[in-house]
Amino acid sequence: MNKVLLAQALKFKEAIPTNGQINTLIKEVMTYQKEHDIYFLSIKHRNRPEIINMVSFFDFLSFISGIEITSFEDIEHLLSQTQSRKESIEKTGDSKEYYAKVFNKVVLFQKLGGFPTLYQELNDIPFDSNMLTLVVENGENFLNVSKVMSEYGFEQFIYLSGFPNILTKKFLEDKEAVFFLDYDIEAIRIYDSLTCKTKKFFKHPDVEKYFCNKKTSNQKLYKKQRARLPDKHDELQWLINLIKENSCVVEQEIFN
Numbered sequence: 001m002n003k004v005l006l007a008q009a010l011k012f013k014e015a016i017p018t019n020g021q022i023n024t025l026i027k028e029v030m031t032y033q034k035e036h037d038i039y040f041l042s043i044k045h046r047n048r049p050e051i052i053n054m055v056s057f058f059d060f061l062s063f064i065s066g067i068e069i070t071s072f073e074d075i076e077h078l079l080s081q082t083q084s085r086k087e088s089i090e091k092t093g094d095s096k097e098y099y100a101k102v103f104n105k106v107v108l109f110q111k112l113g114g115f116p117t118l119y120q121e122l123n124d125i126p127f128d129s130n131m132l133t134l135v136v137e138n139g140e141n142f143l144n145v146s147k148v149m150s151e152y153g154f155e156q157f158i159y160l161s162g163f164p165n166i167l168t169k170k171f172l173e174d175k176e177a178v179f180f181l182d183y184d185i186e187a188i189r190i191y192d193s194l195t196c197k198t199k200k201f202f203k204h205p206d207v208e209k210y211f212c213n214k215k216t217s218n219q220k221l222y223k224k225q226r227a228r229l230p231d232k233h234d235e236l237q238w239l240i241n242l243i244k245e246n247s248c249v250v251e252q253e254i255f256n
Contacts, residue, residue: 002064005025010076029060074163116143138182141255142157169194177200183242185226189228191236211242211250222248222249
């Protein structure tokens with residue numbers, strides 16, 4: 001992860017920086033735009049730089065960082081000091097507020113009865129296409145997930161870490177997988193961003209009761225995310241309805 005480039009990119013969040021403030025970023029952008037025959041950042045002498053295409057800008061940052069970045073908030077998370085989801089929840093009521101992605105070009109994989117293992121080469125991963133695969137969003141939950149989710153038939157597990165890094169995303173492209181994510185608005189964005197051979201969103205059989213319980217639901221996080229809540233979704237309308245009806249979201253740690 002190139003923190004210098006991300007820090008300079010973040011300057012566009014609040015204002016338009018000068019060329020001098022993002023000189024390292026500009027050099028990388030100019031090379032990238034030329035090599036990929038794309039134009040998303042206008043750089044002119046004596047004029048402040050201007051982002052022409054925001055999607056392509058974040059695609060560029062994802063490419064150079066090895067981690068998917070789709071917003072300035074993602075950059076803030078990556079640059080912030082890493083702490084546990086529990087500490088983040090206690091500090092802000094939002095486990096995503098200070099939670100930084102700590103894995104770059106690796107895949108964290110575990111088989112039932114085995115230990116979680118990091119892989120840097122996709123061919124080294126002992127994936128079995130005949131086993132039911134669960135992709136888990138949160139790291140702390142991933143470490144205990146086999147105990148909880150094996151009763152639903154899952155035998156191998158992959159750590160997602162929110163929006164996944166490039167290697168994990170590539171690994172999932174030809175897999176049949178079920179995703180165990182937070183039951184919140186951000187999870188819908190994460191799910192829609194992923195391409196797999198087949199994919200499903202795991203609906204816990206008790207999820208409705210957790211939405212109705214103030215001790216297990218999170219209204220503060222809902223208020224932060226609600227501006228991004230879609231009205232319709234072909235597959236996840238049940239989740240949208242639960243969020244709207246209860247004005248809250250549910251994080252997956254409660255299922256440990």
